[in-house]
Amino acid sequence: xxxxxxxxxxxxxxxxxxxxxxxxxxxxxxxxxxxxxxxxxxxxxxxxxxxxxxxxxxxxxxxxxxxxxxxxxxxxxxxxxxxxxxxxxxxxxxxxxxxxxxxxxxxxxxxxxxxxxxxxxxxxxxxxxxxxxxxxxxxxxxxxxxx
Numbered sequence: 001x002x003x004x005x006x007x008x009x010x011x012x013x014x015x016x017x018x019x020x021x022x023x024x025x026x027x028x029x030x031x032x033x034x035x036x037x038x039x040x041x042x043x044x045x046x047x048x049x050x051x052x053x054x055x056x057x058x059x060x061x062x063x064x065x066x067x068x069x070x071x072x073x074x075x076x077x078x079x080x081x082x083x084x085x086x087x088x089x090x091x092x093x094x095x096x097x098x099x100x101x102x103x104x105x106x107x108x109x110x111x112x113x114x115x116x117x118x119x120x121x122x123x124x125x126x127x128x129x130x131x132x133x134x135x136x137x138x139x140x141x142x143x144x145x146x147x
Contacts, residue, residue, distance in 0.1 A: 004018065006103070012037070013034070015091045029137045085115045089120050101124070
C-alpha cells in the first residue's frame, strides 16, 4: 500500500512517501517534493503598480479612508491556494498512492480539502489542521500516527 504525507501552508508544500520495511515492519519516510512559492513572500507594494493609499476610498465627495487594496490581497491568497492544491493533485496522482494524509494550517485546511479534485479527496485518510511544515520527517510520521 502506497502512502503519502503532504504538509502545507500558503508559501510552502512538502510531500513525503511512507514505506514499510518488509523485514522489520518499521515505517520510513522520505521527502519527495518541496515547493517554496516565491509569490507568497512578496510584499504587497511590490505586486501592485500604485502606492497604497494613493487613490481615495469611498465616501461623499471622494473623502474617506485610503484603500490598501483588500481585494488584491484576497485575490492573491486565492491564487496561492489554487497553485498549492494543483500541486497536491499532481503529486497524489503521480505517486499513484492508495491513501494520503494532509497537514495544513487551521485557516486553510477546509478550503484546501474543498478545492481538491474528487478522486484525490477520496483517498485522503487523515487530515490534521495544524502548521506542520517546520517539523522533521520522523516527527511528522509520529504526529500522523497519533492523529
